[in-house]
Amino acid sequence: MSDLRLADNLSLVHSRIAAAAQRSGRQAADVKLVAVTKYVPIGTVRSLVALGCRDLGESRPQALWDKAASLAGEEIQWHLIGHLQRNKVERTLPLVSLVHSCDSLRLLRAIDSAAAQLKRIVPVLIEVNVSQDETKHGFSPEEVESQLESIAKLPHIAVRGLMCMASREGDLDQARREFAQLREIRERLRVAAPPSITLDELSMGMSGDYEVAIEEGATIVRVGSALFEGIETQA
Numbered sequence: 001m002s003d004l005r006l007a008d009n010l011s012l013v014h015s016r017i018a019a020a021a022q023r024s025g026r027q028a029a030d031v032k033l034v035a036v037t038k039y040v041p042i043g044t045v046r047s048l049v050a051l052g053c054r055d056l057g058e059s060r061p062q063a064l065w066d067k068a069a070s071l072a073g074e075e076i077q078w079h080l081i082g083h084l085q086r087n088k089v090e091r092t093l094p095l096v097s098l099v100h101s102c103d104s105l106r107l108l109r110a111i112d113s114a115a116a117q118l119k120r121i122v123p124v125l126i127e128v129n130v131s132q133d134e135t136k137h138g139f140s141p142e143e144v145e146s147q148l149e150s151i152a153k154l155p156h157i158a159v160r161g162l163m164c165m166a167s168r169e170g171d172l173d174q175a176r177r178e179f180a181q182l183r184e185i186r187e188r189l190r191v192a193a194p195p196s197i198t199l200d201e202l203s204m205g206m207s208g209d210y211e212v213a214i215e216e217g218a219t220i221v222r223v224g225s226a227l228f229e230g231i232e233t234q235a
């Protein structure tokens with residue numbers, strides 16, 4: 001039963017993504033859905049994978065390790081979307097395809113040196129604290145601008161874009177302004193960015209605001225609870 005509900009929820013999210021993409025003059029395929037699995041046990045994650053979700057996100061490194069181990073052998077792209085402590089970098093990097101939540105130069109340096117050990121170049125997004133909320137992680141808009149050159153010098157890091165979270169849940173006008181700000185920061189940075197940095201990706205939008213985020217240019221949305229409505233989510 002709950003697999004049917006999950007399939008319904010997923011197809012609703014996909015159709016809303018497609019409609020929002022169209023409103024912003026794009027195709028559904030231009031927006032990637034990262035299914036955020038932090039609320040659900042591994043059985044539900046397996047059902048999502050069986051329904052075709054290949055991009056999965058976790059906000060806690062430990063939970064990502066555990067779920068990635070349980071699903072070893074499946075073709076899954078894991079996304080780390082929450083704060084990464086430097087002592088967890090080494091164990092996390094081999095498992096992830098994109099780190100969304102790079103929130104300090106210190107962390108980026110730690111990722112760079114661990115990536116060098118692995119002889120890998122790690123794709124990352126820079127998390128920007130657009131609302132400058134002190135309780136949130138991320139570079140301030142000024143910092144990201146002033147530190148871009150230092151970031152560009154890290155040879156095992158490939159910056160692909162920016163990530164943000166809206167400051168207040170439920171305030172869609174505010175969220176829209178913040179998403180637009182992230183896009184504008186991206187446009188400014190693009191002018192100054194060295195060739196090693198590409199800024200094509202904007203990871204923004206969650207269950208409550210992903211349609212607004214897509215209208216403002218999101219290329220990746222991170223959706224959790226909307227997928228699991230009506231489903232037992234004890235983990």
Ligand SMILES: *Cc1c(COP(=O)(O)O)cnc(C)c1O
Pocket residue numbers: 036038059081082165205206207208222223224225226
């Ligand atoms: C939990 C989480 C999400 C998903 O949130 P929902 O509102 O459940 O869709 C997205 N991004 C980050 C960084 C998260 O921690």
